[in-house]
Amino acid sequence: MRALKAILVASAMLPATYAGAADLEVTHWWTSGGEAAAVKELAKAFDATGNKWIDGAIAGSGGTARPIMISRITGGDPMGATQFNHGRQAEELAQSGLMRDLTAVAEKEKWKDIIKPASLLDSCTINGKIYCAPVNIHSWQWLWLSNAAFKTAGVAVPKNWNEFVAAAPALEKAGIIPLAIGGQPWQSTGAFNVLMIAISGKDVFQKVFADKDAKVAAGPEIAKVFKAADDARRMSKGSNVQDWNQATNMVITGKAGGQIMGDWAQGEFALANQKAGVDYTCLPGLGVNEVISTDGDAFYFPLLKDAEKSKAQEVLASTIVSPGVQVAFNLKKGSLPIRGDIDLAAANDCMKKGLEILAKGNVVRSTNQLMSADSQKQLEDLFSEFFAKPAMTPDAAQKRFAEIIAAAD
């Protein structure tokens, strides 16, 4: 009798544990300290559902990782799920039917109502179908300043970009590089876009990147931005590092005065046990124009033949959006959550500033959402040349900028 019961229980349990359990390989490019800590939270939550997260981290930032991911998907060796920046990076993959349609999951869990701002879900939507699960909001528009560096130089910590430019000579005199910019092309491009929103405002940004208005791109407003970029170029001279987290590390250690970098830099400060307001200062919108972009990461799910794995994909998608994971993940990562209905009481000062701006609705769509990968690559070529070559005049660079915008799609 007892043996029979045991067998019955066992047979009932077997399918229960087996049904939804699958190993899912997840590829991403989160490899810096803060990022890796955040990924662990995701993996932990997914493993708790009975499935197994197989980590497929690809080092070397998105520019290196995306080609590998795309060639695996187009080459017929898809992973279970993969990170992309939500926007147009996976557009063509979805259009050609290589990605999984998540509309059913999204409707069941009412993503339309909970995901704020709505533009996040719009970026996941192609031809009326939802193809990705947004995981966080990242905004580029932050200036990170090292309080220690300014103390060494004997000047007050600046409150906006202009004060920062004015303080640069004092920093240089103290042997500190005023502005750290890593050598990877996306960093100088990002810094320029941040300067654009801060100096010429949201409308000009929209006109240039959303409407692709070449006249505005060649106009006086953008000329001012190029002037500022020229300042930034001068201030960043000598920051001989490649990766963004190395540049952030220069700020953390006080070797550099500041860095224009997205809010993911915050994870590095947190990892180094630095406190916002005490050890470092953050200025959203460079302290000039408090607008943030809704950049960020999302998970896309390639179409798989395996039914078990497909089921696990759905589980992962809803895990990512669930409130608990959103809090745990975003606190570690230093990014903002994708839903407005959760409490981030544990958030630090900088994140609270970001949440406030988000709540006020001072947001723009990011260049990843507005521009194709091709046009962005051309801009990256332009800005990496501009920032590395002092001989290139702002006027000449602006002329090429306008040409790229005119030809952009």
Place this chain on the structure above:
Amino acid sequence: MSTRATASAQPGIGAGSGSSSSSGSRAATRRPNQLFRNLNSKIASIPMILVAVCVFLGGTLWTVVYSFTNSKLLPRSSFVGLDQYYRLWDAPRWVISIQNLAIYGVLSLIFSLAIGFLLAALMDQKIRFENTFRTIFLYPFALSFIVTGLVWQWILNPEYGVQSIVRSLGWSTFTFDPLYDSSIVIYGVLIAGLWQGTGLVMCLMLAGLRGIDEDIWKASRVDGIPMWRTYLFIVIPMMRPVFITTLVIIASGIVKVYDLVVAQTSGGPGIASEVPAKYVYDYMFQAQNLGQGFAASTMMLLTVAIIVVPWAYLEFGGKKRG
């Protein structure tokens, strides 16, 4: 490593003296029907021929055809004429890439041949520990370009490398940071490339020198010709086949240079050390613009063809074999 180098050098010594007798015996046993001669080996090479035709030729043609389309992430056949080529030659990055390849190519050809020959000639003076020296010079060739690039990135890094060593010796204003100076960065890459490749050139040259008959040296010594003139006017012209082999090996290495740049500078600072192969990769995969990448790779093929075809015609087409 040293034994392999020795082994590869030895057959070179024998090859020169033995070749005339073997070709004579081959002529005597020649049969009329050429098609069925060595049938087994012909059948055995069919897979290789198929691969060459389908993969290399087919792939090349496919690439050229699709370079006239506006393919983005995935290939599609909507033709746009020469648009991709106009855009390519308008792109400053492509023009810089071509310039860099020209500088790197010409200098690396000249220097690796010159240094390689010089080393081989020095090695040929019946010195002691020749094996050891040969191994040392050839050793860098055993490293991949990625490792080479990283090593030289560190050596040329102003904070840890040559500059900091010289400064710590007292010359506090000494500046040597080619990898962080847009105008000379390509020479920093060149140094690494030469360091890696010269050893192989040296070995090839040494094999060539060993193939020169000892009698020629004796004759020139009897005539009282100084050693450098013997090398320049007698030995080098006799080594023509070796030079051609070396030239082909170096040239193919130059055109495809990619990993060295990626590891050493990632094209930086800015776009100052970009090369064509990197443009192809970046536009095909990062920019998701296959059409542009195909156009760039077709241009690379065209450049090689422009150089190689007339040369091959002169080299092989001139003397028709009866």
